[in-house]
Amino acid sequence: MKDKTAQPKRPDPLMVQSVAKAFKVLTVFDKRHASLTMSQIAQFTDMDVSTAQRFTHTLTQLGYLRKDPVSRQFELTIKTLDLAYHYTRSSRLVDRAMPALQHLSKETEEAVSLTILDGTEIVFVTRYLSRQMLATDVITGSRLPAYCTSPGRAILSRLPETDVANILADTEFKAYTPSTPSSPEVVVALLNEARDKGFAAAFEEIYHGDASIAAPITGPDGNVIAAVSVAVPLARFSREVILDTFPKLVIAAARSISFG
């Protein structure tokens, strides 16, 4: 660089571009794109082919991708579980939540979860299924929109109003079912109700036939950090029985997990 005043400055000089590219390659793989050729990877990531060659080679050497020698397609490897494992294993929240989640799982015999808010979504950190609820599309790591899930609303109900407004502003409202809340105003009303009652309830807002009850978990400083929830099928419980049975159990679990 000869004349620095004439050259455009790097927007973020600390950013290692190659790392961002590597994750761009890794995150192109999902259920719809389980296996991809190098040309496809280059295409989807908008990289030059020789750049895609270098990153697929590097990620393969590191063990996060593998290449099928016959079809010449790349796919994620089991090593991708390692980071998630270390995250879960090093989480004090998960450690602290285990006994209460197990207890709640035994009490309710339904699907019990610990979830964390991330942006406009909740992420399922820990899940205990039950013999009545094994066939589910929601697994550890699954993300669902916060606005139309009981854990999401449980967490949002304890956030400052400005935070909630920002999150709802960034939220894409989509009618998963006729019961999905359709606007920020509707959600805010539900949040107020959740705050008043100490728990959030959702009936068939994403999946038909599914209901769930969630309560917020707070950290040592009183701020909300997660939610504990129970998912139950409307095929086996009426709305009244759900609202009479589960909230107190979920609230008790959330309280025992909360710090302070």
Next chain:
Amino acid sequence: MKDKTAQPKRPDPLMVQSVAKAFKVLTVFDKRHASLTMSQIAQFTDMDVSTAQRFTHTLTQLGYLRKDPVSRQFELTIKTLDLAYHYTRSSRLVDRAMPALQHLSKETEEAVSLTILDGTEIVFVTRYLSRQMLATDVITGSRLPAYCTSPGRAILSRLPETDVANILADTEFKAYTPSTPSSPEVVVALLNEARDKGFAAAFEEIYHGDASIAAPITGPDGNVIAAVSVAVPLARFSREVILDTFPKLVIAAARSISFG
């Protein structure tokens, strides 16, 4: 590069060094090191401090690390679950295994797992716990040595002898309990038995009071690709009952999952 004959050639010119460094930073976090300062990261990864600064900054921008503003320590974020989620979600094996695992979970009411061999270890891909078995240290992503686990030996029993010899040569034999196999010879004998019977059994080889039964899952070409297992506590079942009850269920599940 002026004179290429004089310059030492890069051992692997396609390798993107920065990506390897980024994963070195990410994988320094585990249960013992849940939170680390930038200086600690530099130390553990053997990097210069300004290099550590760049990579922690980059990984924070990408969302995989977060920095506690008070303690100035970095930790993994929930976004680390994303890759694992995409891996699990895009796995045809997991898709195919789900119904059989759920069925086996209901039949047995014990901890049912799908595991894959990776190097000398098995990795737990999918786990169904039961109300009797909720408190466990083994979660999705956990790794255990193949040589002293029933899924590990189920898989090893179907591998070519040279592969098995190499894996056992690379294995660190450690006496987790008095029942842990102590040498390759002992393991090979157990593998022969597993091959003969079509399933592997392990009694208290890693955890006291734990037993497990596993059967290998084969791919379309007949090669072993995974194992399905059930873990049961010796507190509730005798050795005889375990060996009489579970093998046929696990073998049936493995068979229904196997391709071809």
Next chain:
DNA sequence: ATAATTATTATTGCATAATGATACTGTGCA
């Protein structure tokens, strides 16, 4: 409270790692 020490952040010149272009090789198909 202050000084010393340590850690972190910001900045810079430069060497080389990463880039894009492209020649070469391999594969599939009409």
Next chain:
DNA sequence: TGCACAGTATCATTATGCAATAATAATTAT
């Protein structure tokens, strides 16, 4: 058999990532 396309290997170029270091902030010792 020839062609089209994908993948691999190589090369000149340059922008990125590097280590050094100054400045700043935080922690520790007095």
